[in-house]
Amino acid sequence: MEQTRIGVFVCHCGSNIGGVVDVPAVVEYARALPNVVYAERNLYSCSEAGLSSLKQGIRAQRLNRVIVAACTPRTHEPLFKNACEEAGLNRYLFEFVNIREHCSWIHRKDKEQATEKAKRLIRMGVAKASLLEPQEETESNVIPAVLVIGGGIAGMTAALNLARQGFRAHLVEKQARLGGWLPHINRLCPTDEEAARLIDSVIREAQAHERIILHMPATVQEVSGYIGNFHVTVAEKEGKCTFDVGTIIVATGAEVLQPLGLYGYGRFPNVITQLELEERLRPPPSPSPVNDGGGKRWESTVFINCVGARIPERPYCSRVCCMTSLKNAIRLKKQNPAAQVYVLHRDLMTYGVEFERYYRRAMEAGVRFLRYDIERPPQVVGNGRAEAVVVWDTLRGQERRLPVDAVVLNAPLIPASDNATLSRLLKVPLAESGFFLEAHVKLRPVEFATDGVYVCGTARWPADVSESIAQAYAASAKAAIPMRAGAVTAEAITAFSVPERCMGCGTCVVTCPYQAIELRIANGGHVLSGTEGLQKQVAWVNVVQCKGCGSCVAACPSKAMQQRGFTDQQVLEMISVISGL
Amino acid sequence: MSEQDFHPRIVAFCCNWCSYAGADLAGVSRLQMPTDFQVIRVMCSARVAPEWIIKTLSAGIDGVMVLGCHIGDCHYIAGNHRAAKRFALLKEMLGFVGIHPDRLRVDWVSASEGTKFQTIVTEFVERVRELGPTREFVTAHRRLDTD
Numbered sequence: 001m002e003q004t005r006i007g008v009f010v011c012h013c014g015s016n017i018g019g020v021v022d023v024p025a026v027v028e029y030a031r032a033l034p035n036v037v038y039a040e041r042n043l044y045s046c047s048e049a050g051l052s053s054l055k056q057g058i059r060a061q062r063l064n065r066v067i068v069a070a071c072t073p074r075t076h077e078p079l080f081k082n083a084c085e086e087a088g089l090n091r092y093l094f095e096f097v098n099i100r101e102h103c104s105w106i107h108r109k110d111k112e113q114a115t116e117k118a119k120r121l122i123r124m125g126v127a128k129a130s131l132l133e134p135q136e137e138t139e140s141n142v143i144p145a146v147l148v149i150g151g152g153i154a155g156m157t158a159a160l161n162l163a164r165q166g167f168r169a170h171l172v173e174k175q176a177r178l179g180g181w182l183p184h185i186n187r188l189c190p191t192d193e194e195a196a197r198l199i200d201s202v203i204r205e206a207q208a209h210e211r212i213i214l215h216m217p218a219t220v221q222e223v224s225g226y227i228g229n230f231h232v233t234v235a236e237k238e239g240k241c242t243f244d245v246g247t248i249i250v251a252t253g254a255e256v257l258q259p260l261g262l263y264g265y266g267r268f269p270n271v272i273t274q275l276e277l278e279e280r281l282r283p284p285p286s287p288s289p290v291n292d293g294g295g296k297r298w299e300s301t302v303f304i305n306c307v308g309a310r311i312p313e314r315p316y317c318s319r320v321c322c323m324t325s326l327k328n329a330i331r332l333k334k335q336n337p338a339a340q341v342y343v344l345h346r347d348l349m350t351y352g353v354e355f356e357r358y359y360r361r362a363m364e365a366g367v368r369f370l371r372y373d374i375e376r377p378p379q380v381v382g383n384g385r386a387e388a389v390v391v392w393d394t395l396r397g398q399e400r401r402l403p404v405d406a407v408v409l410n411a412p413l414i415p416a417s418d419n420a421t422l423s424r425l426l427k428v429p430l431a432e433s434g435f436f437l438e439a440h441v442k443l444r445p446v447e448f449a450t451d452g453v454y455v456c457g458t459a460r461w462p463a464d465v466s467e468s469i470a471q472a473y474a475a476s477a478k479a480a481i482p483m484r485a486g487a488v489t490a491e492a493i494t495a496f497s498v499p500e501r502c503m504g505c506g507t508c509v510v511t512c513p514y515q516a517i518e519l520r521i522a523n524g525g526h527v528l529s530g531t532e533g534l535q536k537q538v539a540w541v542n543v544v545q546c547k548g549c550g551s552c553v554a555a556c557p558s559k560a561m562q563q564r565g566f567t568d569q570q571v572l573e574m575i576s577v578i579s580g581l
Numbered sequence: 582m583s584e585q586d587f588h589p590r591i592v593a594f595c596c597n598w599c600s601y602a603g604a605d606l607a608g609v610s611r612l613q614m615p616t617d618f619q620v621i622r623v624m625c626s627a628r629v630a631p632e633w634i635i636k637t638l639s640a641g642i643d644g645v646m647v648l649g650c651h652i653g654d655c656h657y658i659a660g661n662h663r664a665a666k667r668f669a670l671l672k673e674m675l676g677f678v679g680i681h682p683d684r685l686r687v688d689w690v691s692a693s694e695g696t697k698f699q700t701i702v703t704e705f706v707e708r709v710r711e712l713g714p715t716r717e718f719v720t721a722h723r724r725l726d727t728d
Contacts (some may be wrong), residue, residue, distance in 0.1 A: 060611070062604055072605045074597070101608025102620050103653060106699075113616040119620060142689070246590030427656050429692040437693055449692070450656065493624060512659040549657035554667070566623055572636060578590050579640035 007038040007063035011045035011070035013100055018043075020104035020117040026069070029119045033126045037061055040417050045070050051083045058087035062161065062271055066128040069097040069122050074449065077438055090134035090401040092565065096124035121576060122325075126478060127573040135564050142228035142482045143246040145170065149220055149422070152180020153199065153465055154457025155251030155470035157208045158479075163211040167483055172234055173216040174241035174418075178203045178255050184283040187466055189327040190358040194283070198465070215241065223248070223425050226451025226547060228488050236367060247452045249477040250436060251472065252422060254458035257314075257411040259307045264380040264407070271386050271407045274303075274324055281331060288563035300340040301332055302389045304378055309412035310346065310376070316433055318412030319462040321348045325410050326358050329367040342368045342402055344378055344391055347543055355536060380407055385425040404564050417508060428453055436460050446475040451488070458478045492567045493548035497539040501560035504537035508561055516545035589709040590644035591618035593631045593702070594663070596598070599691050600652035606695035614699050615706040618646070625649070626687075627660030631671045634685060638675070644684045644709035651689040661689065681712055 008030040012018030023041050032037040038061040042050040045068050057063060058366070066089060068080050073096035081091035099118040107114035131154075144167050150161040151173030161168040161304040175184075185195040204210055215234050218241075222233035230248055234241045246260040256275055264271045304323045309318050322345065329341045343362075348369065350359040363369070371378050372378055373392045378391040390403045415434030423430045428448040437447045447454045456471035457463060463471065482488050499522050509517045519537040539552075539560065562568065595601040601622050607614070612719060613685035626649030634645050647668060669686040675682045686705050690698050 072601075072608075074602060074605060098605075098620070101605040104687050105608040105611055105614075106614050107616045108611065109613060110616060116617070117616045124619065124621070157602065424653055427598075427654070429602075429654070432693045449602065477621050511663070512661070547657060549625035551625060551657065551660050551663055554628055554630040555663075563624075563628065566628060568630065568633070569620060571623075571633060573634070574621055575592060575642065576640060578592060579637075581644050 002064060003033040004032075004065060004131055005037045005061065005063050006031075006035045006042075006056050006067060006126055007061055008036055008069065008126070009050075009057070010039070010041045010099075010122070011050070011068065012041060012043050013070060013104075014044065016064040016103045017100050017118075020108050020111050020114050021099060021118045022111070023299050023545050025115060025201060026122065027097075029070075030067075030122050031124055031127070035092070037064070037128050039062060046076050047289050051079070054080070054083050055087040058084065058089050058318075060275070064089065064093060065127055065132060065297070066094045067097055067125045068094070069099045069118065069120065069125065069194070071100040072098050072102075076298070077142045090133045092135035093110040093129075093132050095125045095129040097121050097314055098361075100395065103322060108488055124574040124577045126463060127577045129419065129571045130457060131567065131573060132565070137489040137492045138494075139384035139487045139489050140228050140544050142271075142485065143230075143523040144483045144486070145245040145427060146479055146483070147220070147223075147230065147243075147245040147248045147477075148170065148231050148251055149249070150180070150253055150457070151175075151178040151206070151214075151460065152217065152251060152457060152468075153182055153202065154253070154459075154472040155180075155249070155471050156202050158249045158456060158476040159212050160202070161204055161473055161476040162480060162483075163209045164482075165480055167211065169209075170211045170232070170234075171212055171214050172217075172218050172220055172396045173214070174219050176217045178206060178214075181256075181490070182465070184275060184278060186278045186283075187327065187331070189323045190354045192327070195465075196282075201449060210543070215357070220422070220425060225481060227257050230452070246456065246483050248426065249479055250422065250426070250428070250459050250477050251457045251475075252416050252419070252457045252459045254413040254462065255416050257308050257414045259327065259411045262307055263304055263378065263409055264382070264386050265409055268380065268382055268384070268386040268407075270405065271380060274321065274328065274408055275412045277328055277408050279473045281328065295504050297336055298332065298339060300342075300343060300402065300404050301329075301406045301408060301446070302342045302402055302404050303329060303349075303410060305345040305388070306374075307342065307409040307411045314412065314433075315347060316462075320464045321410040321412060323355055323358065323375070323464065324366070325408075326350070326355075327363045328363050330365050333367060337366070340368070340402075341366070341388070342370055342391070344370050344372050346374060366424065370400070375579045379573070380404075409433040413458055416459065419459070426450070428455075446471055447478055452479075452482065491548065492543075493563060494543045494546040495548070495550065495552050495561055495563050498560045498562065499538045499540060499570055501558050502538040502540070503558050505557065506539075507555050507557060508539050511550065511552045512546075514545050514547055516542045516547075518542070587710055587714065588715070589617050590641070591644045591646065591704065591709060592625055592637055592642055593618050593620045594626065594633075594649060594720060595620050595648040595690075596649045596656070597622055597624045597655065598656035599689070600605070600626075600648035600698065602692035603648075603690040603694045603698045606693065607682070608695075610695045612695055612699040614702045618702055618705050618711075621720070625655070626656045626664035627657065627667075629664060630666055633666045634668075634671060638680050638684060638715060641715055643712070643715050644705060647687045648690050648698070649687075651691055653703040654691065655719055663690045680715070683708055683712060684715065
């Protein structure tokens, strides 16, 4: 048998690990561990230099097992596995040890103990790596169709992008019309073009495309399967509809907070939301012009930003509201240059080039900006209708009383109320805020950790139209990869049975959530010792259907079931390292 | 040995999809916690064989955590449900063989609950410190074996 030759590569991750864990000491320690023939440290193991050093090490030291002690396997594992493969090593002979998220970052105050823990974790990794075996991956087909949930600008853009590339797109919209929020919006910032013109043409194209199948009004009721083969049930007006797709894009959008009880909303008729102002500003036949109903024009309007946003219960910035208040403030000034228009804000977040320019335009147009303090929020006063806003001006350090014809409240986008249901259906997580949580905020912004499921638009986070469109292109481009390739390889972490041990009791068969196991007569392939001539039934795992949860392995009473990469022996070896230390 | 001098050996089995990600988030958020635990990643809490827990505790490990996705959120449909049932039974049995049931903690941590991970780890380490080392039990057990 070939001698086990383990190489250990310890990452400094700049000062992320190196600033807490004594990396040179850890490398020294690793070098002395059983089966370890080589150990080195890298400033960044994931860098070009780090990866080539890894490959060089594999070749020069004839390594047959590799350990990288760095960050979480949830992000960079494929990168290092690919590097192993490039150096001629089977990717399943790689073991990742997490000494950043699970060590240096959470034990910053105790460098000595953190270093000891890093050593233990690496020793556990070495114990497991010694028992790793090369594996073959299995391929499964990908159906060239996508399910897009949500018919707003993001969903339609994603569906169109894929339909144009030749894929079938099932577009599911819960309302009776397409477009999401955009049909309620007057003009778009910072170009001031009419929202209707943009959205109407996209709607027309989505409705007309031969490869887009509209389900509307409809909701997704059931999703089973995995990347390449999702089985979807949609509830429509007239019964149910089922179809199969290879990928799924979540573009369900967000809702707008109704600021009931805040700043006189619901009490004074002339306190309205930004969205209600949008409706009034829209060209005819819009419901009512910008006046008080009696024909009097607004001579004084006050916008209040961050209504119900950036507070302890809703700590995030809704991102689009500052620009919306600029947009509509400019519009009111344009309609009536003599009018007083105030924007009361906590901080004005006009990021980037275009929006900063937009801010200047608003100032030039004569819009007044006034910064208020969350500790002393503005008061809307009046009798029957709002008459004035009393606000503490933090810059001047004095109280101001602004007479008003109307008050416009800028409330944030909030997570859609059905996010939780959809999150359960698709097995994808929500963030603490209630929006969908992407696989990685920086490196994988439009996909979920679950393969084949993607996210775009305001389902993920408040975003404006151009950002939603950009994300829709990104998500659909990502979804196109497996559909274009036509096949995906499944990670070889599947279960397998040892026929000699199997009693054929079938516990695994009923345990498996994917119906991947069946009992088969053990013959031909493996004649069981002592059972020659006997017909014995043993468990057989269909590796294409097995998703690698390992539930059957834990359930097997005769230890005939094992899981590749997570065998009992591998885990127990890791445990004996901790108990023996 | 006082409670503070005692550094327990603790294993946390975390599922790949929720609790391991929650532990990652605790790291990303720089939430500080005791060093006395090691995470072992499994794909699903249902992979954690009850036998592992027994072997772990009888090998002198002072406490074991099994952390999965919230009920209803399992990446593998209902593996955590299965784990919940298995470990409810195992907890009963632990008491029966003389291991304090508090040495096993089964809980649910989502990918967004870094703070919850920190709380569970901190509480559990504290509890195991109170319980003291499992050594006594293990030594007694070995003595029985040799008698």
